[in-house]
Amino acid sequence: MSVELVIRPEAEADTLQAFRWYNEQVPGLGQExxxxxxxxxxxxxxxxEASRKVYREFRRVLTRRFPYAVFYSVxxxxxxxxxxxxxxxxxxxxxxxxxxxx
Numbered sequence: 001m002s003v004e005l006v007i008r009p010e011a012e013a014d015t016l017q018a019f020r021w022y023n024e025q026v027p028g029l030g031q032e033x034x035x036x037x038x039x040x041x042x043x044x045x046x047x048x049e050a051s052r053k054v055y056r057e058f059r060r061v062l063t064r065r066f067p068y069a070v071f072y073s074v075x076x077x078x079x080x081x082x083x084x085x086x087x088x089x090x091x092x093x094x095x096x097x098x099x100x101x102x
Contacts, residue, residue, distance in 0.1 A: 004078040005045045010097055011070075014084040018068065036063040037084060040070045048072075048079040062087070071097070 015037055023030030040061045043050070051059040054071075061070045071083040082097045 001048070002046050003048050003074070005041060005081065006078050007041070007081045008097070011081045011084045018066075018084070018086070022066075033063075033066050033068075036065050037068070037070065039064070041081065044070065044072055044079050044081070048074045 015034070019030040019033055021030075022033045040063050043061055048059075051061050054060045057073050059072055059074070061072075062068070063070070067087045069083075069085060069087050070081055071085070072079050072081045
């Protein structure tokens, strides 16, 4: 079951910030980070209910190479991505965003 993927502006900003940071560390590493995020997003789009719920209706997909998680919820025929954060970040941040994404 494939669904429409909606990426909230906050999640886009998260991704851009991480991309810039990785590129500052090693030129080109930001592109590799983006490829990992894209793979996670495609997984969500194709199989939105495959990931376990981490809090109420909110789900999480981890990127393979980088310590980042994509937080989303499934709403009817779409998946709404509301945060793409380093796994060490405060969980209250993505929970607050998730409540606002409904």
